[in-house]
Amino acid sequence: MILETGAPFYSWKHERTPKDRGGKVFITVAPKGEVEVHEGWLIEKEARAARAAAERTARGEGPEAGEAKPARPEVTQAQAAYIDLHRHAAVQVALAENPGVALRLMVAHAIAGSAYWQVKPDPRTPHDAAVAASLEASPAVAAFAERRRAVCRALALPRDADRVLGRRSGERAAAVFARLLTLPDQAVLDLAAVAMAESLAAGSEEVEAAGAWLKVDVGRFWSPDEAFFDLLRDRETVNAMLKEVGGKKVADGNLTEKVKTQASILHDFVAGENGRPKAEGWTPRWLGFPAQAYTRRPFSPAQRSRTVQPMLRRAEASLKREEAPAIAAE
Numbered sequence: 001m002i003l004e005t006g007a008p009f010y011s012w013k014h015e016r017t018p019k020d021r022g023g024k025v026f027i028t029v030a031p032k033g034e035v036e037v038h039e040g041w042l043i044e045k046e047a048r049a050a051r052a053a054a055e056r057t058a059r060g061e062g063p064e065a066g067e068a069k070p071a072r073p074e075v076t077q078a079q080a081a082y083i084d085l086h087r088h089a090a091v092q093v094a095l096a097e098n099p100g101v102a103l104r105l106m107v108a109h110a111i112a113g114s115a116y117w118q119v120k121p122d123p124r125t126p127h128d129a130a131v132a133a134s135l136e137a138s139p140a141v142a143a144f145a146e147r148r149r150a151v152c153r154a155l156a157l158p159r160d161a162d163r164v165l166g167r168r169s170g171e172r173a174a175a176v177f178a179r180l181l182t183l184p185d186q187a188v189l190d191l192a193a194v195a196m197a198e199s200l201a202a203g204s205e206e207v208e209a210a211g212a213w214l215k216v217d218v219g220r221f222w223s224p225d226e227a228f229f230d231l232l233r234d235r236e237t238v239n240a241m242l243k244e245v246g247g248k249k250v251a252d253g254n255l256t257e258k259v260k261t262q263a264s265i266l267h268d269f270v271a272g273e274n275g276r277p278k279a280e281g282w283t284p285r286w287l288g289f290p291a292q293a294y295t296r297r298p299f300s301p302a303q304r305s306r307t308v309q310p311m312l313r314r315a316e317a318s319l320k321r322e323e324a325p326a327i328a329a330e
Helices: 044-058 077-097 099-112 129-136 139-154 173-180 185-198 205-213 226-230 235-246 248-253 259-271 300-322
Strands: 014-016 024-029 035-043
Touching (some): 014 044, 024 077, 035 044, 035 077, 077 099, 099 173, 099 185, 129 226, 139 185, 205 300, 226 259, 235 248, 235 259
Antiparallel strands (some): 014 035
């Protein structure tokens, strides 16, 4: 029994059984090709069946209908490894020569997983109930859910599927790959985009890099909600925001007020209430790309933005030198 490349052999899931009593030889193949042989083992269920058959034989009873002695493999363990590895090498070259097919196989691996692929969606599980409720009501979350439903339809997955990735309990990668072969390139690219977006880690440099390169406008999907105002705790930052929406005079006039008072005035400007002129389309610096801080104190998104900016500038300069079209938002 040749296990999938990279799959381990768990002795605790098997029982030692002599080969003359039906014991099998399990072969594991490491990622670099090393072969390990485990002789004389049966899966627990098979071992129990073998013991029951032996007991019937000892009692002089014949084998039950349909019970057959395990067949001897056609090739030796060394031959099996030889065959598998040479076929694998040839397919590697063929995939490298056919990127369209390779793309489909890669997307299938991301969706269904394999011995070497374990792609997971970002859990998106805030501990604060108010934050969770705010995220659930986000237009961006709703827009992405619609994109996910579209690719689920293309893959014939349930319409209410809450994720595309990590579907190990369902079909294997080979089955997903076969389905992807029937889809046009654009549909496969759409699937790849959703798979990537679903596995993008919140609070990562990759979010900053992609957001800055694509010039993402968070205001397209977000507007200040009650959770945003309730979470304001720092007087200096709230006063700086108040200066943005109401001007220096208003901010200076309320500089010594409590955070709650200043946050209430900020809310009035954003909503255009209590005689305050409405600050149309205001988005705090925190949510922009690149992210910016309101103080000189540490602010992780701004630090991550500063880290990725030189990388993106080099990429842009390289594209300009080569006069190649940049990959931007559609």
